[in-house]
Structure formats: C-alpha cells, structure tokens
Amino acid sequence: MNAQYVIGVDLGTTNCGVAAARIPAGDETAQVELVPVAQLINPGEVSEEPLLPSFLFAPGTNDFPAGSTTLPWDSAPRFVTGTLARKRGSETAGRLIASAKSWLSYAGVDRTSALLPAGAAEGVARISPVEASRRYLEHLRDAWNHARPGVPFEQQRILVTVPASFDAVARDLTERAAADAGLHNVVLLEEPQAAFYAWLARHEDWRHRVSVGDTILVIDVGGGTTDFTLIAVTAENGELRLERVAVGDHILLGGDNMDLALARFVEEQLAAKTRLDTMQLFALWQQCRAAKEALLAGTKADHPITLLGKGSGLIAGTIKTKLARASVNQILLDGFFPEIPSTEVPQRQRRAALAEIGLPYATDAGITRHLAQFLRRQGDGLAMPTHVLFNGGVFQAALLRERLLAVLNAWAAEAGRPPVRPLDGEDLMHAVSRGAAYYGLARQGRGVRIRGGIAQTYYVGVESSMPAVPGLAAPMKALTVASFGMEEGTSSQVPGREFGLRVGEPAEFRFFSSASRKHDEPGFLLDEVGSELTELSPVEVELAGDAGGFVPVVLESAVTETGVLQLWCVARDGRRWKLEFNVRERVS
Amino acid sequence: MARVGQAFRAFFGILSGQLPADIAQSFGWVRRDAVKSAPAAPPPPAHKPADGALQILGILQRDARLVDFLMEDLNGFEDEQVGAAVRGVQEQAKTSLARYVKLAPVIDGVEGVYTKVEAAGPLAKDGAAIKFVGNVPANGKAPGGLLRHKGWHAQSVDLPKLSSGQNPAVVAAAEIEIE
Numbered sequence: 001m002n003a004q005y006v007i008g009v010d011l012g013t014t015n016c017g018v019a020a021a022r023i024p025a026g027d028e029t030a031q032v033e034l035v036p037v038a039q040l041i042n043p044g045e046v047s048e049e050p051l052l053p054s055f056l057f058a059p060g061t062n063d064f065p066a067g068s069t070t071l072p073w074d075s076a077p078r079f080v081t082g083t084l085a086r087k088r089g090s091e092t093a094g095r096l097i098a099s100a101k102s103w104l105s106y107a108g109v110d111r112t113s114a115l116l117p118a119g120a121a122e123g124v125a126r127i128s129p130v131e132a133s134r135r136y137l138e139h140l141r142d143a144w145n146h147a148r149p150g151v152p153f154e155q156q157r158i159l160v161t162v163p164a165s166f167d168a169v170a171r172d173l174t175e176r177a178a179a180d181a182g183l184h185n186v187v188l189l190e191e192p193q194a195a196f197y198a199w200l201a202r203h204e205d206w207r208h209r210v211s212v213g214d215t216i217l218v219i220d221v222g223g224g225t226t227d228f229t230l231i232a233v234t235a236e237n238g239e240l241r242l243e244r245v246a247v248g249d250h251i252l253l254g255g256d257n258m259d260l261a262l263a264r265f266v267e268e269q270l271a272a273k274t275r276l277d278t279m280q281l282f283a284l285w286q287q288c289r290a291a292k293e294a295l296l297a298g299t300k301a302d303h304p305i306t307l308l309g310k311g312s313g314l315i316a317g318t319i320k321t322k323l324a325r326a327s328v329n330q331i332l333l334d335g336f337f338p339e340i341p342s343t344e345v346p347q348r349q350r351r352a353a354l355a356e357i358g359l360p361y362a363t364d365a366g367i368t369r370h371l372a373q374f375l376r377r378q379g380d381g382l383a384m385p386t387h388v389l390f391n392g393g394v395f396q397a398a399l400l401r402e403r404l405l406a407v408l409n410a411w412a413a414e415a416g417r418p419p420v421r422p423l424d425g426e427d428l429m430h431a432v433s434r435g436a437a438y439y440g441l442a443r444q445g446r447g448v449r450i451r452g453g454i455a456q457t458y459y460v461g462v463e464s465s466m467p468a469v470p471g472l473a474a475p476m477k478a479l480t481v482a483s484f485g486m487e488e489g490t491s492s493q494v495p496g497r498e499f500g501l502r503v504g505e506p507a508e509f510r511f512f513s514s515a516s517r518k519h520d521e522p523g524f525l526l527d528e529v530g531s532e533l534t535e536l537s538p539v540e541v542e543l544a545g546d547a548g549g550f551v552p553v554v555l556e557s558a559v560t561e562t563g564v565l566q567l568w569c570v571a572r573d574g575r576r577w578k579l580e581f582n583v584r585e586r587v588s
Numbered sequence: 589m590a591r592v593g594q595a596f597r598a599f600f601g602i603l604s605g606q607l608p609a610d611i612a613q614s615f616g617w618v619r620r621d622a623v624k625s626a627p628a629a630p631p632p633p634a635h636k637p638a639d640g641a642l643q644i645l646g647i648l649q650r651d652a653r654l655v656d657f658l659m660e661d662l663n664g665f666e667d668e669q670v671g672a673a674v675r676g677v678q679e680q681a682k683t684s685l686a687r688y689v690k691l692a693p694v695i696d697g698v699e700g701v702y703t704k705v706e707a708a709g710p711l712a713k714d715g716a717a718i719k720f721v722g723n724v725p726a727n728g729k730a731p732g733g734l735l736r737h738k739g740w741h742a743q744s745v746d747l748p749k750l751s752s753g754q755n756p757a758v759v760a761a762a763e764i765e766i767e
Contacts, residue, residue, distance in 0.1 A: 042650070045748035066753025278765065306676050312760075314656040315665050318673040 008436025014223030694739030
C-alpha cells in the first residue's frame with residue numbers, strides 16, 4: 001500500500017506536535033494541516049488537543065477511578081499520556097516521566113535501562129528513555145489511526161524531528177524508539193531546519209529575500225532545549241542552494257527554566273509571609289507563565305498573582321502578590337538574554353565530584369553567551385549571520401526577540417558588519433511539525449531541500465603505540481571516521497588504518513564527536529583527544545565464529561537515507577559487520 | 589458572576605427536583621432514564637439521575653474550586669480579599685462551564701428595551717422559556733414587553749461519560765500528602 005500522507009512529528013521535550021499533508025497527485029499543491037491529538041485531559045474525558053504534552057504518568061491503584069483512563073483504542077493503558085499525565089504528575093511527581101528526550105541524549109546513563117521516573121519510589125515500575133519516546137510515538141500513532149481508519153499511520157511517510165545538536169547515538173536511539181513503535185524507515189530531520197522549511201514554504205518568493213553569501217541563523221528555544229543552526233545560501237549552476245553549515249552544542253536550557261526562575265523569584269518574595277505547599281508552587285509556576293506572557297505582550301507595569309488558600313478554605317488563605325514588569329525584564333532579559341560582548345563565554349561551574357545522576361542542565365542560563373560561543377567557533381573571529389529566524393514558544397514575546405536582535409546587532413556593529421535582519425517567523429509553536437511535513441514533500445521532489453548531512457565530525461579512539469609507562473594509560477589518539485556534512489545515502493572508507501579483530505570476542509572502540517572541528521577528513525588522526533571532542537557511548541562489534549581467528553578490517557562510515565550514521569567493519573574479502581552503539585556502559 | 593450564579597441556581601434546582609422536564613431532558617438524564625427502563629438493556633443502572641448535576645459540581649470544584657468558595661463562611665473577610673480570590677474562581681468556572689454546557693440567552697436582545705416574544709425564536713412557544721411579570725393580561729399572554737432579563741438556555745450539555753469506578757457523589761476527594 002502506498003503512503004497517502006507525509007506526516008511531520010515534532011517529538012518535543014515538553015510537547016509533541018503533528019502536521020500532515022496529503023501527497024498530491026500530479027501538479028496539485030499540497031496543504032499541510034496541523035493534526036490534533038486525542039488524549040485524556042481529565043479522568044474519563046478524552047479530547048482532541050493541538051499538542052500532546054510529552055508526559056507519561058504511571059498510575060497506581062488509587063490515582064484514578066477504575067475505568068476512567070480508558071482511551072478509545074485502549075481500555076486499560078499502562079501509562080496515561082499527555083495532558084492528564086501532566087496534571088496528575090504535578091501532584092505526584094514520583095510517578096511522572098518528563099523530559100524523556102533530554103535523557104535520550106545524555107550519555108552519562110544507560111539510555112536503554114529502566115530509569116524513569118527519575119525520582120520514583122521503590123516499587124514503581126520504571127521504563128527507559130527509549131521506551132518513553134516509543135510510547136509518545138505509539139500514542140500519536142494510535143490517535144491518528146483511531147481518527148482515520150483505513151489510513152494506517154505506520155504506512156505513511158513519517159518524519160521525526162530531533163535537535164540539531166543530537167549526536168549519532170541519540171539519533172540512533174530515536175530511530176530505534178520509532179521502530180519499536182512499528183514505524184520503520186522514519187526519516188530524521190533537525191528541528192531548526194524544520195523551522196526553516198516552514199519559513200520557506202510560507203515564502204514562495206524566498207529566492208528574492210535572501211541572496212548568495214547570506215547566512216541564516218536559526219535560534220530555536222524550546223521548552224527544555226536551546227539549539228543553534230547556521231544555514232548558508234550558495235549557488236550552483238545559477239540556482240540558489242541552501243546548506244546547513246553549522247550546529248551548536250546540546251544545551252539543556254529552555255522556556256520552562258524561565259517560568260521556573262520567575263516562580264522562584266515570587267516564592268522568595270513570599271517566603272517572609274508564608275510557606276507554599278506543593279500544589280501552590282505548581283499553581284505559582286502556571287501563574288508566572290501566564291503573567292510572563294501578559295507582561296511581555298502588553299504595556300502594564302505589573303500583573304496580579306493570586307494563590308488560592310490551602311485546603312478547603314479558599315478565601316482564608318488566599319495570597320495575593322504582583323509580578324512587576326521590571327522583575328520580568330530583569331530576570332528574563334538580564335538572566336537569559338544578557339547584553340554581553342561577543343567575546344564572553346558561558347561560565348562553567350565545577351560540578352561536585354559525586355554528582356547525583358541527573359540531567360546535565362546548562363550551568364549558565366545566558367543564552368546570548370552560548371550564542372556568542374557558537375558564532376566564535378565557526379572559524380576566525382565571529383561568524384556573523386545576515387539573517388535570523390526565531391523558533392519556539394518563548395519567542396512569542398516580541399520583547400525577547402527584540403533583545404536577541406539588539407545583542408546580535410551590537411556584535412555586528414563591533415565586527416563592522418551590517419545589521420542582522422529578522423525573518424518573519426511561522427507559527428512559533430507548530431513550525432517544526434509543519435516544516436517536517438514540508439520537508440517530507442520536498443523529499444518527494446516538491447520543493448527545495450537544505451543540504452546538510454551529518455551535523456558533527458565523528459572519531460574513534462586509537463591507542464597510540466608509545467612505549468608503556470607503568471601506571472599511565474597509553475595516550476589516546478582520535479581517528480576521523482565521518483566528517484561534518486557527510487550526506488544522506490553516502491558512505492566513506494576510512495583510509496590509513498587497519499584493525500585486527502578477534503573472532504568470537506567483542507571489540508570495542510571509544511567514540512567521540514565534535515561540532516566545531518568541521519574540516520577533519522576520514523582517516524585524519526588527531527594526536528590528542530582535546531576539549532573540542534565529546535565522548536559518546538562506545539561502539540562495539542562481535543564477529544561470530546570460532547574463537548581464536550583474527551580478521552583484519554578497515555572502518556567504513558555510512559549515512560542512511562533516513563539520516564542516521566552507521567559504522568561498519570569491512571574485511572578484505574568484503575564481509576561486513578555493523579558496529580553498534582553500546583549505550584549500556586556509562587561514560588565516566 | 590451573573591452567569592455562574594444563574595447556572596448554579598439551575599443546578600441546585602436540578603438537585604431539588606424543581607426543574608422543568610424539558611430542561612432536565614436537555615441535560616441528558618431523562619433520556620438516559622428512558623434507556624435504562626427499556627427492557628432490552630441488560631446491565632443494572634450504574635449511575636443515578638442526579639449524577640449529571642453532581643458531576644458538574646465536581647468539575648467546577650476541580651477546575652475552579654467553586655464548591656470550596658460557596659461553602660466558605662465569608663463573614664470576617666474584607667471585600668478586597670474576597671475579590672482577589674473570586675476573580676480567579678470566576679474565570680476558571682466560566683472556562684470549564686463553557687466547555688461542558690453551551691449557554692445562550694433565551695432572547696438575545698437589549699435589556700430594558702421593548703421586545704417581542706418572537707425574538708426567542710423556537711423557544712417562543714415554550715411556556716417555560718418566557719416569564720411575564722408586571723401587568724400581565726388575564727389570559728397570561730402578551731405579544732411583547734420590556735426585556736427585563738435575557739434568560740439563559742442550555743443549548744447542549746456535553747459531560748464526559750462516567751466510568752464504572754467514578755463516584756460522582758464525591759465532589760472533591762480528601763487530599764493527604766505523604767511527605
């Protein structure tokens with residue numbers, strides 16, 4: 001059966017969105033529509049909502065009345081997914097799974113082991129970050145299939161977006177989660193690129209809006225992550241081309257942090273008068289979010305915050321306070337978007353030696369500092385873009401867009417460059433899923449494609465053959481196996497080095513990536529594993545057969561049509577073994 | 589608060605059984621009763637007719653803490669303090685009421701202006717939909733008069749189906765926090 005739709009899935013840290021377009025026959029124009037997702041919004045109440053909050057709740061026996069978590073397609077789901085999960089989870093955090101996507105990209109833990117909910121009491125069943133991602137996809141699949149019988153989700157052309165900063169392992173795990181959900185051959189697309197596709201689709205005259213030599217900076221601030229991408233406009237045979245030339249590091253910092261920072265601030269103000277309980281803190285967080293949106297959109301000097309009394313006494317304990325515009329400006333603008341010179345770098349706090357296992361949140365909240373570092377890393381001096389495209393709900397506030405633009409323009413002036421021009425955004429909340437659907441159509445030959453390839457350069461560790469010094473590990477060198485920009489559907493043999501693999505024994509390679517070293521060609525050997533390289537999960541291979549044999553192999557890297565990096569060992573006689581990411585072992 | 593107050597009088601009317609049958613029917617349980625009494629329906633009635641009223645009380649408490657508010661003794665509180673709390677309660681109650689009950693005026697006119705009975709549309713023929721006050725003729729009918737109150741009409745009610753484990757009489761569960 002042929003696919004009838006292309007479906008873009010924005011598998012977000014805090015919200016998932018779906019957009020779809022019927023694949024047109026002939027010369028028809030395709031229409032991309034947002035697809036609402038049916039989910040439980042209250043016990044016993046299923047409703048179609050524009051987004052599926054990325055939360056899972058593992059209900060205990062008393063969390064919901066019997067039969068009230070029934071979905072039209074599942075009479076007794078093991079997990080509650082979406083709005084109701086988020087609601088109930090705010091009261092019982094120990095059963096709530098949130099930010100699964102951030103865990104998926106964290107090499108510090110075994111991402112296939114059952115470790116979520118992170119703060120669960122003993123006895124609460126846990127699942128792995130991969131399984132959590134699978135369950136979101138399954139929910140989207142089932143909701144679609146329920147609403148559209150006869151058009152099975154799993155048989156459509158599906159595009160799943162990932163942060164540009166996701167490394168090869170996190171992409172591999174995302175693909176695995178999709179396969180576990182019965183979605184084979186999903187195509188992965190980077191979120192900032194998806195946002196840019198949405199812009200392209202909205203501006204058919206884009207060729208007149210940008211010109212050769214321009215670079216477009218996409219700044220995508222989601223609920224939990226911040227992602228930077230640079231797209232260059234080039235020309236080939238007189239045609240304009242778009243090329244993704246750089247992506248930033250994975251920064252765990254987003255809109256939720258901003259709301260939380262405001263809530264903390266108000267809580268401190270109130271601390272002298274009263275101590276808030278869990279429910280009130282949650283209410284405060286919601287109210288701060290609403291107050292932030294109202295203040296950033298309007299001109300009022302402050303916004304009331306009212307927390308109803310604890311217990312059944314409503315009026316008796318009502319706490320009333322205000323969030324002032326000045327505080328919001330100070331906390332958000334100066335805290336998250338400080339006006340800094342382009343030479344400033346993010347502060348790194350030293351982490352405690354025995355850090356609790358948890359997500360590696362960014363220690364510096366200054367998004368502009370992370371941005372300066374990103375632009376400085378692209379070569380000599382500051383790589384100033386000519387245009388900027390904002391994405392993510394955070395930027396619905398014009399004030400924040402203006403601040404970022406002001407900071408960029410200060411840097412441009414400093415570097416003697418013309419001011420950066422903003423590109424009018426798409427719908428900031430849904431551009432990623434929409435853009436993914438447009439990309440799906442572009443892959444069918446309908447529309448321009450951004451050339452990008454892989455977003456990082458990859459290396460395997462090679463022990464140097466120095467004479468052993470007792471008590472010291474042999475220094476590690478890094479062999480380039482795949483270069484930044486390697487395109488989908490291509491492969492490349494790594495010259496200059498042959499490895500001997502023992503049959504019947506697992507062989508393991510340490511595996512590294514770098515977003516900043518973009519010119520290392522396969523086979524290039526780095527003498528030292530420096531700070532530019534990030535260690536990922538190791539890769540391993542086991543040659544089946546009788547133990548004892550010895551096979552010389554060379555490495556080969558390949559990028560699948562769906563955008564996933566694979567490493568292979570190739571013997572002289574042409575036999576091939578795929579290297580698998582070993583996410584079980586903890587990288588220390 | 590007028591809307592919510594009106595709605596509440598309606599719900600308490602339902603609770604005490606004083607509501608006209610046609611409105612009760614529009615709330616969905618007279619019909620449901622009929623289904624239950626049909627001989628073909630084998631399962632015993634799991635839910636009682638008042639459940640719909642209790643359910644909406646539960647919803648308004650859950651979303652807006654309206655029952656907490658109505659049951660609280662307001663003596664001893666300053667108006668300002670009451671006002672601060674009520675703003676949020678009203679906003680939430682209005683949102684969730686609108687979600688489940690589609691309310692519209694019986695006559696969508698300007699209060700204080702001469703209005704014909706026909707302005708009520710199909711409801712003009714419904715004796716319960718228009719109440720004449722003042723100098724009412726002996727036959728109890730009049731072609732029109734000054735519109736004193738627009739009235740409210742629940743055009744549709746869309747309450748979530750109660751599951752077997754739900755007890756609508758528990759309007760709000762007691763909460764115990766384990767520290």
